[in-house]
Amino acid sequence: MTAIWRNKENQMCKIAPPGGAEFHDVAIIGGGVVGCATARRFALAGAKVVLLEKGSDILSGASKANSAILHTGFDAPAGSLELELVRAGREEYLSICGDLGLSIVETGALVCAWTPEQAGMLEAIAAQGVENGIAALRVISAATARGLAPALSQTLQAAVEVMGEHVIDPWSAPLAYITQAMALGATVLRNCEVLSGRFEGEWHLETTQGIIKAGAVVNAAGLFGDVVDSRLGFEPEFEIRPRKGQFIVLDKAAARHVPKIVLPVPTEITKGIVICPTAFGNVLVGPTAEEQEDRTRATVETATLEMLKDHAGRLIPALADMPVTAVYAGLRPASEKKAYRIAVRPEKRAITLGGIRSTGLSAALGLGQHALGLYETFASLPAAPDSPPTPGMPNLTETQPRDWQKPDHGEIVCHCELVTKREIEAALNSPLPPGDFGGLRRRTRAGMGRCQGFYCNARLAEMTRGRFEAALDVPGKDDL
Template structure:
């Protein structure tokens, strides 16, 4: 007999499953019997609870102020006339007006700023806490870099949208902007809204405002929202209106879009040229867009910002240094063995000289170890004289040939098999991650903007560059391709015929325990070959000893796998050179990729007719040459005919110390909780990096900024605590939630 019982569990049709991938709406949930599946019901109840919590939970004022201060903003706190949350929800009119105390507070502030920036809790404290600071920070950078004056950030509680009109009028601002939590829905409780009003006055109708809504991950990204706000503000200044009477231009997504022949400063000062609103010219948002936030890209961004350019740094990863720059030997080279007369030699020497001139004031590390180029057979011994002569021709005078005994007097741990050595006292080691972080931090302080998760997809040039990225469109007068492992691919996507092909070269490294450091006071360099500088035994700025890298060609540009056989060979080589290392345990092993090309030299190209510069094929010496490459890029850019005006003042930037040769935070009496006991990382250091201008985007970025989880246990004992502290502040949270199938 046919079984007529209904199916107890029914899955949605395949076409509806596909629809679910395109929307957060509750469609194609399936069923269990006659009811929705338990998971769908529980998710609904969770979303409903989160929506209620977003409405009723008070805004964390202290944390908001801390984050805004970290972004460089002054903060003034006010409240609406609504006395508490219940009254706020029942009496919307009270949320639109300043309390008397707030009005008195604003009376004490300076009047007549171009922009009044307000952040209010609105109907979702969650949205404000998650999204307001990134938008506000980007807005402040964009506005101040264009010479506009902005009020302190007015942090308002129990506020409605129209509260910004009261604030703007009280401060005499030309434009009022309010970032406010939107009414939460059952698919999003973290949606932020931005409302912009020209000529704010108390009692203006909603029709006088422009709105950007759904600012959040999964909606309008915060940086894109900030760009759109600036676009609207410039249109308002040109037309002297806002709201329904504002005419938006044909292409509003290119930031400062189309203005007449006046600057935004002139427009806000009502000095614009009158006439037909459509009599406009295209104004680029950025003078220079730099593709790639590796060590070279960060250095180039700093140098252009110091020259007065408005800079965008476009990085496809979740954090800076996420490509080739995350793995290197951290040596500050002299250029003694660079090809004579080469551009690489010139740039290494220039980069080294600038690093030595700025490292003290910027708090960048420098461990003056010196190096020994060691010959282990007669043939290599004969090469040392040639290397020394080449070094002297390269302008490196302090080179000395040593016998094996003289070399072992300097470094007693060297093997008895040593034949001879060349002393290179100018080779040093540095922290390879704090340096580029310092470069980009100073660039941001000078008004540059960093866009992460922004892979360049294509580009067109019509006198200015129109770039399409995964984070939205970008408009710039000039571009610099510093995309490292993807340099040739980026050139091709931009319609620039690549004159080189990247051939990724994998380098594997072994990191030994800090007990090895006493045996390796100097950098031990091999006699280089035509293809590689060879395997180095090198102290690190963090107290460990590094052995590597290998040199292995591969096609994959993303993944660099460590291999047991190669690591064992590295260990064997290190122990053969310094026998005492045989008793030292391994702390870590890693592999990186270098952007080698079919030729040994740097692949640098300037195309003045396309206003494009490519910095490609930068291999082992990239860390040393980065600042020199930046100088060279600015020099090449001068041929484009753009006149840049350096800023009147350069902000000081000092990076926190992570190296063993200077005081660390744990050595201070008030250091507080220590999270990572292997590397002695304090909670204060971890919190400080999240409050910094360039907070970590992923766990690797956090490790590089603090060294948490990089010691003997590799995070075994501290990762749970790190997961609790970092929460959802990283692109991929450390903690695994129920249903997370990573």
Template sequence: MLQTPHPELYDVAIIGAGVVGCAVARRFALAGAKVVLIEKGADILSGASKANSAILHTGFDAPPDSLELELIRAGREEYLEIHESLNLALMKTGALICAWSGEDAEKLEEIEKQGRANGVAELRLLSASSARETMPGLAGRLVAALEVEGEHIIDPWSAPLAYLTQAVALGARFLRGAELLNGTFGGGWTLQTTNGAVRASAVVNAAGLYGDVVDQRLGFTAEFRIKPRKGQFVVLDKAACRHVPRIVLPVPTATTKGIVVCPTAFGNVLIGPTAEEQEDRVRATVETGTLRTLLQRGAEIVPALADIPVTAVYAGLRPATEEKAYRIFARPEKRAITLGGIRSTGLSAALGLAQHAMKLHAAFGEKFDAPPLIPKVSVPNLTETLERDWQRPDHGEIVCHCELVTRREIEAAMASPVPPGDFGGLRRRTRAGMGHCQGFYCNARLAAMTKGQLATSLAAGEQGKQ
């Protein structure tokens, strides 16, 4: 049953509140557009964007002269420009592409050559002994490595939250629980959603895993088909971090960047992802055998990791398509833009994709008046790179002892301009329940504090559904 139509006429309706959709909402709001961000889930990052390796890429291994490379570089540059003003983390770890065989070692020079052609200058071929000087924990069987100084680690959840929070401060609307049912164009768009009809002059499809479906529901012939690619991850306890100060990358193949061992901004170590094709766009299961293989692989790379306990395991889906390239289309005659097939580099390229969407929109002939004042937005820091709330006075009780999350942080998240819509959103905004006990000790307290405020109650047996 359709809900009551929304009376406003928006300049731009963006479908999908993943990292790309949030970045696009911010970019159009900064330009002065009246923006609505439409999401079928209860919160931002309900789809592919909630699970990734949190690397801010340089684009050293992106396809040469590709749009993907251009947008990674643009997105990275903008992130570096704005992260301090938004209070976003940046861990300047650098990366080592490690060759564990003579065959892989022979490929490093070609990777370096491609990286330099892609405009990445901070590259250095290292012998095994030199590589271990920068990271002593690497296994003795290392043959050679290529150092990529500019690869960094960020907080993958606070960044899109900051983008949308700034958009909302500029007047954008975030419409949750609004799955697109169909769209019709007649001088402007009428979008029928499960949360009412929305009218907009232009539409941007940033629907990730449902990008092809959304194009069809807008009345277009889908130019691509989403082929979900599952990635499983293992998160090790914080004791692992002293052994992994840098991102460790394998020599990539034609289909995947391979298994990465890297630190996180939260003090853990991540191993993954796998690359498994599947048809299901919703469920991303974790398999014990695969996780054991990841742990074994991590210990082969950094032997000290063999003795570190596991904090968490998870799996995510990437919106791969039948082609490796981004699938971006503009339809000026209907004022529609599709940002499809944005895979593992989406976190790095999101701000660049938003800039690109703005350029494509300029061809539609619609102009906006930029706001005279940009409101200052600063999201809470959840990382080990900056001061945490528990280190400040009068924070109230510690609700989550594993991650040292305070009552003040929980209350602030619930009262924020973009509050969490479900428990997953609360976890991503505060890290409550993400530590070693995975919420065993704090979930009851969180349930009491958020009673009646989340789409799904955090009662016994409910939290696993988020």
């Protein structure tokens, strides 16, 4: 079973493969981290899965921009479904990451109080953590906190130390989930937008690639969760209110000053701006929380980026002179309520995983388990495969040996992130090759470093010629 179809020129075909009209047990709408994790869970349970992604690659929406933290759930609302799924998702991640070749970095976190008012809230934060079942956290003095992270500013008042918080590779993880699902027979269709659906004992989904038939649907459409629900003929139970987050990434030299995830005391609206080491050896500062109407456009603003830079330099003075490597912005699929918006419609064999506003990366595997549990209330699956394949991801993080450290890598193409020719070729020829340049960057880190492609962009344009519908180069009249 191949999910990728190429024509003679090795270009991605836009038409559905022959057999696209075949029957699937479940169609998952949306190739973000939640969709990928859910596809994996259903495939592991023996379902014939099809994943429908509107973008030219998976992780095109909310999942492409996040803070890459695997949360413990210490600050989630007590007794909430979100807390339950964050904990379940984290636990499953920790149990499968070794088999799937996914790195984790156990940094721990410090919730930092910078004012006496904030310091007064730390006991409550710690108590909430204990109530949430997180034993490994404690209120510590500023001096103790600076013992753990010496670069923190002298203005620090006190902190809560949270052990067991991790940073992970936020793109390899969902890619591993969907790759494992594909190894179990799942089909991935990209550039495939669901336009409408009707249920007549089974689902007939009208998509930009023709009719897809499935026994059940899972709506994991993220920023378009409510839109997809209404396209399926449902009265949406929630309304997506996109919340933009802007980030800056500081160069690798910054990492030695940020050994721990530095969290602010959260407010009602947002967890606040985090200063956080990444698994790739950089430091990330963000996100902001800005409500907006637009569901696709996530712009960065100069003043906000400057604010993030100043913020980092104020809390950790050594970061003030660090060069900005990258800037980005993402939209979180928040809704009008804080809680996850999960809906199940057994009579229509439909499940909606909506409003996963900020803990999606941590909770994704838990959401997959939860969706399967909901499915089993109205349908059953044939026996699960005995020993599922565990396709390993190539390591992109600084915690494990990288490809450039191994013989015969060809050459280093991206010098800033030390990405080899062999890694790029492997990604281009993987079971789910990138559908666009962003997908290549997420799969290899090529072009993600401090020069942002000054040295390697032209080479990448050449290496990816004919691969992407949105090519890096623009042919002129004479060249055609």
